[in-house]
Amino acid sequence: MKSLSFDLAQACRDVEDRLVPRLPLSLLERAVYYHLLRHSHLESRRRLALSMARLGRTARVSGAAARIAVHSLAQKGALRVVGVSKRGHVLELRLPGQILDAGGAPPPPKPDLDSLNFFEERELRWAIHRRDAGRCFYCRRKLNARSRMLDHVQPQAVLRCKRGGMRRMHSYRNLVSCCPACNYGKRESPAPAFLRKLYRSGHLDREEFSERLRALRSLALGKLRPVLDAPM
Ligand SMILES: [Zn+2]
Numbered sequence: 001m002k003s004l005s006f007d008l009a010q011a012c013r014d015v016e017d018r019l020v021p022r023l024p025l026s027l028l029e030r031a032v033y034y035h036l037l038r039h040s041h042l043e044s045r046r047r048l049a050l051s052m053a054r055l056g057r058t059a060r061v062s063g064a065a066a067r068i069a070v071h072s073l074a075q076k077g078a079l080r081v082v083g084v085s086k087r088g089h090v091l092e093l094r095l096p097g098q099i100l101d102a103g104g105a106p107p108p109p110k111p112d113l114d115s116l117n118f119f120e121e122r123e124l125r126w127a128i129h130r131r132d133a134g135r136c137f138y139c140r141r142k143l144n145a146r147s148r149m150l151d152h153v154q155p156q157a158v159l160r161c162k163r164g165g166m167r168r169m170h171s172y173r174n175l176v177s178c179c180p181a182c183n184y185g186k187r188e189s190p191a192p193a194f195l196r197k198l199y200r201s202g203h204l205d206r207e208e209f210s211e212r213l214r215a216l217r218s219l220a221l222g223k224l225r226p227v228l229d230a231p232m
Contacts, residue, residue, distance in 0.1 A: 006041060006095055014096030022100075023076045031059050032069045033078060033093075040093045051088030064121035068228050071112075077102055113225060119170035125150055127226035129177045137176035138186065138195060138212065139203045151178040153219065155188045172226050173219055191216055 015033065019025060025033065035058055040048045056066035070091065073079050077099055082090040094102075118124040128150060134143050137151070153174050158165075168174055178186075186194040192213060199209040218224050 006097075008042070011037070011041075011096050014100065018100055019078070019096050023078065025076070025078075026069075026072075028059065028061065028065065028069045029073055029076075029078075032066065033073060035059060036079065036091060036093045037095075040091075041095060047082060047090055047092045049085045049087040049090045054088065062121060062123055064116075065123045068123075072228075113172055113228075114222070116172070117170045118172045118175050118226070119150060119152075124226075124228075127228055128172060128175050131172075131224060131226040132177035135177070136179040136182055137215070138178055138182040138191075139198055140208060140212075141179045141181075143177060143179060147179055148177050149180060149183045150175050151183050151186065153191045153216065157188055172224070173222050176219065 015025075015030070019033075020030060023029075032055065035055070036048065039050075040046060051063075052067040052070065053063040055070070056063040059066060059069075061069075070079070070081070070089070074081055078094055080092045080094070082092050084090065116124060118128055129143075129148055134148075135141065136143055136148075152169060153176055154168070156169055162168075182194070182198075185197075189197075195204065195209060195212050195216070198204045199206070204212065215224070
């Protein structure tokens, strides 16, 4: 058996007592960190290569959720993505003492949300629903897990014809939580026109109509960012 090059008991104490509160680490990030520690430093190696899909299976989450956790750990200085090999991402894990010696608490991470497909990954779809706080983005009706749907604000048919449209289509800037009636009612129509229709039919009052138009602008500007590291 290979000898340990570090004090495992001290490392665990440092993770629980110092890293978790200082970085801070979510439950998933903590699980991923321990998994990587097990397969790197506990095998007397600093680096390991693995795919995000495999890491996700191990942690019982999707590959997307694993990727987000690794990205966040890198932002927090807990690991470094060295490169990509045939086996997947090559990661260099830092021990708790190294992270703490380096300052330990860098600015809170800002995931690159624009690179993520929020439509096809279940956890990311949930992040959109969480952001919209259980209400239809258009008519403000209360939603539950059964009645909520995702709607493309700019219709897919429109974006397919535009340069860069495929990337914008499933962006958090183009997806909202909505009720089935609005999802079917809006179809391919522009969102402002659909909001006007709701206003004229009495589903929105004047104030709500104006507020929804402002929300649409905020959405397009990327101001309505979903939170990714909340429990999923
Ligand atoms: Zn609605």
